[in-house]
Amino acid sequence: MPLSRDDVERISLLARLQFGEDELERLTDQLSQIIQYVETLSELDTDHVEPMAHTLDLQDVVRGDECRSSLPREDALANAPQRDEECYRVPAVLGD
Numbered sequence: 001m002p003l004s005r006d007d008v009e010r011i012s013l014l015a016r017l018q019f020g021e022d023e024l025e026r027l028t029d030q031l032s033q034i035i036q037y038v039e040t041l042s043e044l045d046t047d048h049v050e051p052m053a054h055t056l057d058l059q060d061v062v063r064g065d066e067c068r069s070s071l072p073r074e075d076a077l078a079n080a081p082q083r084d085e086e087c088y089r090v091p092a093v094l095g096d
């Protein structure tokens with residue numbers, strides 16, 4: 001199903017893109033070729049193919065959780081521009 005120039009103009013309007021006359025002609029041809037290729041792929045029998053999110057078998061590489069002591073409060077607050085005994089001080093955002 002080749003795209004018409006009107007189809008490409010409508011798509012460009014929806015995408016808020018502006019193209020010149022020569023660009024519209026070129027894009028009409030290129031998008032038609034892409035759709036033709038996708039139609040070719042849709043003819044493949046994929047009934048026995050398991051759906052996948054990625055072509056490679058990937059695993060997250062994450063280190064295990066382990067309990068350990070945290071940074072001392074005084075060190076964490078050392079470079080704060082404003083602070084009190086326990087926390088960073090920041091201006092109020094929502095009012096009083």
